[in-house]
Amino acid sequence: MGTHKSRKDQHIDICLTENIDYSKTCHCEGNPFDQWHLDHDALPELNLENLQTKCIFLDIQLSAPLLIGSMTGGTVRAAEINHRLFEAAASCQIGVSLGSQRSLAEGTSCMSDFIPKALSKRPPLVFSNLGAVQLNYGVTLKHIQRIIELTQCDAFIFHLNPLQEAIQPEGNTDFSGLAQKLENIIPQVPVPVFIKEVGAGFSLATLKKLESLSLAGIEIAGQGGTSWARIEGLRSKKGCNRKLGELFASWGQPTIESLIACRKLFPQKLIIASGGIRNGIDIAKSIVLGADMAALALPFLQAASESTEAVIQLIEQLKQELRVAMFVTGAQDILDLKKKKISCHREER
Numbered sequence: 065m066g067t068h069k070s071r072k073d074q075h076i077d078i079c080l081t082e083n084i085d086y087s088k089t090c091h092c093e094g095n096p097f098d099q100w101h102l103d104h105d106a107l108p109e110l111n112l113e114n115l116q117t118k119c120i121f122l123d124i125q126l127s128a129p130l131l132i133g134s135m136t137g138g139t140v141r142a143a144e145i146n147h148r149l150f151e152a153a154a155s156c157q158i159g160v161s162l163g164s165q166r167s168l169a170e171g172t173s174c175m176s177d178f179i180p181k182a183l184s185k186r187p188p189l190v191f192s193n194l195g196a197v198q199l200n201y202g203v204t205l206k207h208i209q210r211i212i213e214l215t216q217c218d219a220f221i222f223h224l225n226p227l228q229e230a231i232q233p234e235g236n237t238d239f240s241g242l243a244q245k246l247e248n249i250i251p252q253v254p255v256p257v258f259i260k261e262v263g264a265g266f267s268l269a270t271l272k273k274l275e276s277l278s279l280a281g282i283e284i285a286g287q288g289g290t291s292w293a294r295i296e297g298l299r300s301k302k303g304c305n306r307k308l309g310e311l312f313a314s315w316g317q318p319t320i321e322s323l324i325a326c327r328k329l330f331p332q333k334l335i336i337a338s339g340g341i342r343n344g345i346d347i348a349k350s351i352v353l354g355a356d357m358a359a360l361a362l363p364f365l366q367a368a369s370e371s372t373e374a375v376i377q378l379i380e381q382l383k384q385e386l387r388v389a390m391f392v393t394g395a396q397d398i399l400d401l402k403k404k405k406i407s408c409h410r411e412e413r
């Protein structure tokens with residue numbers, strides 16, 4: 065069914081042409097964030113012009129708690145997309161994550177397939193990314209150190225994607241003994257380490273399995289946005305995989321549920337909310353629900369398929385939406401926003 069490289073290009077094609085965003089399917093009863101309400105402040109006693117969206121994440125200053133989620137790399141086309149994402153992230157001073165660097169570890173791609181060299185300015189925060197399951201398929205600490213050296217990343221993400229691998233025709237489905245491997249390897253990784261899902265989120269039971277790991281943080285990537293079951297189903301030529309993809313298209317722990325559970329269990333860790341976040345109000349709600357930052361993937365892919373300017377425009381739009389949400393909740397900065405009230409179906413938090 066193709067190499068890692070051709071698979072990454074197929075993912076881009078499917079994401080840009082098919083309906084793989086759960087929040088936009090007919091099965092979804094609207095954006096789950098819409099069921100949550102921030103208290104409106106009719107007398108904010110703030111000047112909108114003076115509101116600050118900037119934040120500190122891993123001791124790095126960003127213009128907003130916003131990350132371009134892990135997506136791609138490893139092919140000429142992917143490098144062009146990353147070039148636009150990196151240019152925009154640098155220009156707007158937000159974070160960006162590379163897609164899986166499995167092909168770099170395997171030696172089937174080179175750095176120029178991930179980040180083009182001709183960048184005049186580097187984004188302030190860069191994450192590298194690799195599937196944790198690759199630790200069961202020959203990837204060692206040496207590979208990870210090499211990836212970190214080549215990308216000069218500020219932090220490293222291991223992604224967990226059992227559902228995607230199960231539906232992917234050539235998936236790597238041996239997840240046995242992975243928790244122990246992660247526990248052994250993470251303390252030796254020379255930059256802060258995060259764990260993320262890819263769109264199916266974390267249950268409380270899974271989060272408890274992460275308690276013994278020396279993680280700097282967790283990215284939720286919950287159910288509610290991009291559906292990897294559906295993407296892999298659509299990629300497959302086999303009818304049975306297509307059926308599997310459709311059956312599991314909405315599988316997983318919803319983003320908000322995962323986020324609340326994660327913040328309860330890990331009061332001190334950094335948390336990135338993701339999975340179906342589509343506007344600045346969703347970002348504001350994520351922050352109030354306990355996130356330190358929010359990440360979007362698919363909307364940035366769509367923008368990057370147009371131009372760097374389209375990505376910049378999307379970032380500025382999201383920041384402006386966040387600023388207005390902060391204004392009408394009476395929050396002058398992100399720390400202040402964290403203290404605001406949110407409720408669901410009239411149930412107070």
Ligand SMILES: Cc1cc2nc3c(=O)[nH]c(=O)nc-3n(C[C@H](O)[C@H](O)[C@H](O)COP(=O)(O)O)c2cc1C
Binds near residue numbers: 223260290361
């Ligand atoms: C084209 C594409 C490629 C992706 N590749 C990766 C990847 O290599 N590693 C990873 O951890 N997540 C990957 N993801 C998952 C995203 O980082 C994100 O967790 C998920 O799409 C949910 O966010 P969204 O609903 O905003 O798209 C990818 C997403 C897209 C759209």
